[in-house]
Amino acid sequence: xxxxxxxxxxxxxxxxxxxxxxxxxxxxxxxxxxxxxxxxxxxxxxxxxxxxxxxxxxxxxxxxxxxxxxxxxxxxxxxxxxxxxxxxxxxxxxxxxxxxxxxxxxxxxxxxxxxxxxxxxxxxxxxxxxxxxxxxxxxxxxxxxxxxxxxxxxxxxxxxxxxxxxxxxxxxxxxxxxxxxxxxxxxxxxxxxxxxxxxxxxxxxxxxxxxxxxxxxxxxxxxxxxxxxxxxxxxxxxxxxxxxxxxxxxxxxxxxxxxxxxxxxxxxxxxxxxxxxxxxxxxxxxxxxxxxxxxxxxxxxxxxxxxxxxxxxxxxxxxxxxxxxxxxxxxxxxxxxxxxxxxxxxxxxxxxxxxxxxxxxxxxxxxxxxxxxxxxxxxxxxxxxxxxxxxxxxxxxxxxxxxxxxxxxxxxxxxxxxxxxxxxxxxxxxxxxxxxxxxxxx
RNA sequence: GGAGAGGUGGCAGAGUGGUCGAAUGCGCCGGUUUGCUAAAUCGGUGACUGGGGAAACCUGGUCCGCAGGUUCGAAUCCUGUCCUCUCCGCCA
Numbered sequence: 001x002x003x004x005x006x007x008x009x010x011x012x013x014x015x016x017x018x019x020x021x022x023x024x025x026x027x028x029x030x031x032x033x034x035x036x037x038x039x040x041x042x043x044x045x046x047x048x049x050x051x052x053x054x055x056x057x058x059x060x061x062x063x064x065x066x067x068x069x070x071x072x073x074x075x076x077x078x079x080x081x082x083x084x085x086x087x088x089x090x091x092x093x094x095x096x097x098x099x100x101x102x103x104x105x106x107x108x109x110x111x112x113x114x115x116x117x118x119x120x121x122x123x124x125x126x127x128x129x130x131x132x133x134x135x136x137x138x139x140x141x142x143x144x145x146x147x148x149x150x151x152x153x154x155x156x157x158x159x160x161x162x163x164x165x166x167x168x169x170x171x172x173x174x175x176x177x178x179x180x181x182x183x184x185x186x187x188x189x190x191x192x193x194x195x196x197x198x199x200x201x202x203x204x205x206x207x208x209x210x211x212x213x214x215x216x217x218x219x220x221x222x223x224x225x226x227x228x229x230x231x232x233x234x235x236x237x238x239x240x241x242x243x244x245x246x247x248x249x250x251x252x253x254x255x256x257x258x259x260x261x262x263x264x265x266x267x268x269x270x271x272x273x274x275x276x277x278x279x280x281x282x283x284x285x286x287x288x289x290x291x292x293x294x295x296x297x298x299x300x301x302x303x304x305x306x307x308x309x310x311x312x313x314x315x316x317x318x319x320x321x322x323x324x325x326x327x328x329x330x331x332x333x334x335x336x337x338x339x340x341x342x343x344x345x346x347x348x349x350x351x352x353x354x355x356x357x358x359x360x361x362x363x364x365x366x367x368x369x370x371x372x373x374x375x376x377x378x379x380x381x382x383x384x385x386x387x388x389x390x391x392x393x394x395x396x397x398x399x400x401x402x403x404x405x406x407x408x409x410x411x412x413x414x415x416x417x418x419x420x421x422x423x424x425x426x427x428x429x430x431x432x433x434x435x436x437x438x439x440x441x442x
Numbered sequence: 443g444g445a446g447a448g449g450u451g452g453c454a455g456a457g458u459g460g461u462c463g464a465a466u467g468c469g470c471c472g473g474u475u476u477g478c479u480a481a482a483u484c485g486g487u488g489a490c491u492g493g494g495g496a497a498a499c500c501u502g503g504u505c506c507g508c509a510g511g512u513u514c515g516a517a518u519c520c521u522g523u524c525c526u527c528u529c530c531g532c533c534a
Contacts, residue, residue, distance in 0.1 A: 063503070
């Protein structure tokens with residue numbers, strides 16, 4: 001099997017903490033450039049340094065005020081007591097003044113800090129999307145079809161599988177009804193993915209489809225911005241999730257996990273909602289870029305030294321799922337310029353879609369990211385080693401098991417036959433209840 | 443949705459303005475004794491963050507759901523908010 005391990009070199013776990021940025025300013029700056037992020041690292045360093053100075057002064061004033069407060073109970077008479085009170089008040093006022101100054105600076109520093117992306121795996125290709133590197137291909141090879149190829153929209157119409165018009169009428173463009181065998185395929189894909197993942201020791205979950213703004217931000221999404229991908233609920237601090245990564249990662253926010261529970265693997269089924277703001281004009285016919293779909297997501301919390309292996313493991317599982325469906329695909333090591341903020345490294349599976357473009361194209365169907373401690377810092381998820389003092393941040397990883405809408409495209413288009421029928425992948429037949437969609441009458 | 447009660451350390455649970463980072467018990471770590479296990483007994487045992495030190499360690503600050511407020515001083519009083527529980531209503 002071609003499931004070779006990728007990149008076994010084990011770099012020291014990167015820690016994008018404030019101290020690290022102060023001590024490695026140039027490295028962080030270069031990293032931002034590689035990722036195409038404009039973050040004023042120098043300004044941040046200056047602000048952060050000033051914050052530290054101010055913080056010390058504030059703590060000294062607090063200390064003095066505490067001493068004064070404690071002495072009041074022991075004061076001999078009212079006059080002395082009053083004098084001490086005034087003294088204490090003055091000290092607190094001085095402290096408050098410095099504190100509000102600090103708050104202003106810290107807010108600016110915080111804004112820069114939050115805009116900084118994670119560090120990057122040394123082997124991730126540097127550059128824009130065009131520099132992304134193909135790591136390997138799936139077991140099934142792309143075969144030219146010897147008949148006029150239809151795309152999934154045409155096939156779905158022929159077999160009455162998807163109602164785009166109905167979806168648009170009730171919710172707008174980008175929504176759809178799955179019908180008939182498409183529904184059975186969705187359910188089969190859920191079962192198929194869950195069967196593998198549960199067997200691999202993942203804890204299966206069905207997650208909320210909504211989450212608080214704080215959780216979205218911890219994972220690295222920006223709700224309610226002008227270009228946001230996120231639908232928000234009016235009058236509530238709730239958002240429709242774009243992926244179960246949000247809810248699965250958020251599940252442990254603020255928690256301290258015992259070391260011996262790690263690595264902790266979860267998988268979750270959720271609906272995913274995306275506004276796709278700014279995505280107009282990109283190739284997005286049919287099911288490819290929709291506002292709602294179902295996804296089975298993998299998520300893991302690991303020790304820092306486990307995350308790289310877990311990342312490769314996620315990628316292997318994705319490969320097994322698509323090999324098992326008989327779909328040709330390639331694995332891409334995403335280039336730095338195309339990485340989102342949280343990802344340290346990201347592998348994508350791109351499935352062959354015969355109906356895409358003029359004569360077939362690869363289209364992204366899964367994505368597995370190692371976010372190291374980036375999300376854990378924002379969500380405050382730590383682990384504790386028995387017998388050791390203190391706690392450390394866990395690493396988090398997420399990967400798509402099956403994104404139903406895109407998997408449907410790949411299945412429908414790859415499994416179309418010369419006679420117009422669609423063969424149901426063998427692995428799904430036991431749930432779909434048939435081997436073929438449509439009759440071979442021709 | 444309405445009414446009430448409550449959110450304290452790994453857990454349970456005291457604490458209603460200062461001596462409280464917080465009693466007590468459990469758990470955990472270490473010592474002693476008996477020793478087959480167990481029991482008994484003594485001591486230790488929260489997190490975050492700053493400074494000093496090679497280190498052991500020493501020394502500040504912050505934290506009692508979260509955010510504000512009152513006060514010289516807040517776990518304790520006030521406001522908002524989130525969550526949990528009980529009862530009622532509604533409902534798949």
